[in-house]
Amino acid sequence: MCAVVHNCPTEPYQSDNQELVKGWVRTHQNVLDAAIEKFGTVLPLGFDTIIQGEDNTDPKQQVKDFIKDDFENLKEKMEKVRGKQEFGVQISYDNKAMTDIVARESEEVGKLKEEMASQKPGMAYMYKQKIEKAVKGELEKSAEGYFKDFYGGIKNHVDDIKVEKAKSERDKTMLMNLSCLVLKERVEDLGNELERIDYMNGFSVRFTGPWPPYSFV
Amino acid sequence: MGMQPTAATECGVTDLLEHILDKGLVINADLIISVSGVPLVGVNLRAAIAGMETMLKYGVLTDWDKQTRDWERKEREQKRGAREPLAEGEQVLLKMFGSHWFSKGIYRSWRPGHLYVTDRRVFLWRNSPGEMLMDIPYEMIKGLAMERKTNVAKKETDYLYLLLKDGEVAQLHPTEASVVKEAIEGRMKELGLELEEKPTIPSLDEYAAKFLTPGEGVTNSCKMWYLMTLPSPGGTTSDQWKSGYLYLTNKRLLWYYDFDGKVVWETPRDNLIHATTQLRDLGGMLKEKQVLNVLYKTESGNKVACFSGTEDEMKDWQDALTDVIRQRSEPLPEDWETCPQCGAKAPREKLLKEGCSVCGWISPRLRRNI
Incomplete structure (x- = not known):
């Protein structure tokens, strides 16, 4: 199991500029499409889901821990949507x-x-x-x-x-x-x-x- | 070949937003950034999206169709919708939007709701907040009368008066007065109740009818003593208390002297400066009476007019006039608005939730909810 992530500041995405916001959500969707094409079964996350590193922990490590801790649950979900x-x-x-x-x-x-x-x-x-x-x-x-x-x-x-x-x-x-x-x-x-x-x-x-x-x- | 789906990439941005903002895998809230405890997802982009949505053909997020989403909820709503307090077996013959003229103390206003003509009575019910605004059994009704009047908004409409056996008159302003009248008449005939053939419309406020100018409406009125200055022998003057009626309209404050049948004192609302009450001996047996002193501007300087009535009325008048003065001298508080129909000023909430008390205007939304 793996996660597709990107590095961003721990600040919510925020803008009144509609074109900009539309661009963001389209990009989010495009990434998902690409992931589905490559990996098949994907559990999508909502836009603006930002993981923060607690107490100086590395956010990447947090994601890994999250997958490890929640593995059974995530696997079950993937089975449900597979194919x-x-x-x-x-x-x-x-x-x-x-x-x-x-x-x-x-x-x-x-x-x-x-x-x-x-x-x-x-x-x-x-x-x-x-x-x-x-x-x-x-x-x-x-x-x-x-x-x-x-x-x-x-x-x-x-x-x-x-x-x-x-x-x-x-x-x-x-x-x-x-x-x-x-x-x-x-x-x-x-x-x-x-x-x-x-x-x-x-x-x-x-x-x-x-x-x-x-x-x- | 069945129906082919429209690819996600070709769908409008609304579809995209619906999926991307409100859905997806939920992960432990401790891990992700949140704004005041609410996981961030979708929350902070609402502002930009709200604007987008109205531009999009595909409806507004808040305009949910309640009927089909949830059948159970629909059931509940149907139950809730039937809240008008009908008696067991009571049948509604006619239901129509309408207002009832409410008058108590110095206060008067049109109160909107739904007018029901049932098989046993006529009542006016407001749904939210639920309140019975008028309730009259047929046995109380002596006669019906209709009158075409120009309302404060300068529009000609029909008013319906229910003349009651106790001498009171219920004034109604339904969407279609003639239809209501016909329904009441029809039902009363069925019940074998007599109605006066051609009742004379009681002059509800015959004095006001004499002095009101077009576009002018009474907001407060009551019986009131006025300290009148009268000529005395020898070229001097003397002050005497006279009984008449004090009126506040959307244009002026005036005192009507019914003995002479005319307005004896008046000042435009804009010229009011100050209103206070004090205890005074009015002469003779009238000791320690509440007196309302109204300070107002004239071309020859400021003057004071003195009025007297019951203690409660004095207090109400002082408040009402103080409101007038405050509204004029200070910029309107931020949450106040002017009535789009007659221009009267009132707190926005009150205007939206209860309608305009001066002319009876109500917002389209309120009309739907009532």
Whole structure:
């Protein structure tokens, strides 16, 4: 077992210069890519992880000690990720398309719309509110269904899954944000599964990687 | 051929940051540099990244979608969301954003929340911090009236008044007053409760309606004695205590003499210099009464106006006026802001969390949270 290190001052990297920061993180990623190419299985560390030499000890010695002391644990982790790669899977739906589908298909919403037609204008406001609420409820229900469906499908092709925070945009809602640990020979299966979802009306899939196994160490 | 992944090197910097800053192998915190006990990883680059993120199409880190991340949490949130205190079996017929005019002592303000019309009552509830701002059962309602008024922000909107059997009037400012009115009327009819046909809108503040100028709004008011200077026989003058109403608006301080039906004394807010209270004998039986002395600038030098009311009111007035003077003479404290709608000044936190008490403005964020 070995470590890829570089010598730097024991000061955190700090800058308000975006270009500089971007450069740093890209370099970090490039080093990892190179290490993976050369050594195969790598346990990635976060950017800005700086080992300091305690009481005048040599930082290099600290790293060596760390590997020695933690050897069993590190080895276990390496076994877990050996021959596997990390992929990011983000599935979103278009709010408008999804709302339309739900509004069209829901019986409850249809009934409310019928009732609304025969109401006085003032009461129509209340019906509009009711319909909006019903659509929202239906949307949540079907989102839950889709989540379980997709999650179940993806699970079959991967070794491990982490559910990350979903980030939504103005007109798109992220249904799920997953980090998946995948055996190299299963990546294609996962791609097929995701293609099925990507073709579904209103849904879009983002599939990124391979990443170093950041989420599984 | 299934879907092909986008290579890490071709992904945006956001994806990269997400992996590189928050993840990776965690090593013994004793070994690595940390900032105030927090392992360094990712912490100190936040500033630069925050700027980047907003530039990137791919959303902002803090804008998490709560629905899908964690189903259990969603359940919890649904439970928490239904906090309005509904009675067992009570049905909500209408829910709408609205404000209620709160008036107590010399203080007045619009308080925003959600207006609920249920099958048994009308109430206004604020979610955070949870508080019932108004709660009226249908049995209390005598009549409904609507009025189109120009608010402090110079915008014409409909106000809804619930005239109550005890003579009080609840003033509401819902998003759509006519809809609320119709819902209440409909429900009361169902319940067999009578409403006055065409109730006269009680003059909530008929005096203020007479003297307010466009864009002017009352922030404080109450009944108040004023030491009036009256001409006496022989070309001299004499001072006499008269009963009327003292008003502080966003423009001036004034005293309205209802007997004569006019404003007898006024000064612009900017001319106020000092306000103190003292104990004085007002003549006759009125011994040792609290008097509010207001020192103000005029073209012919500084003058003093004297007012008297109850002890509590005097203290409140002194505080309110002292605030006015302090805000004017000192630069605004750093954490104060002006209301974007009417220009009234208030602590930023208060403005953001409770809205503007003068014109009822509330921030979009508060509107979402209420």
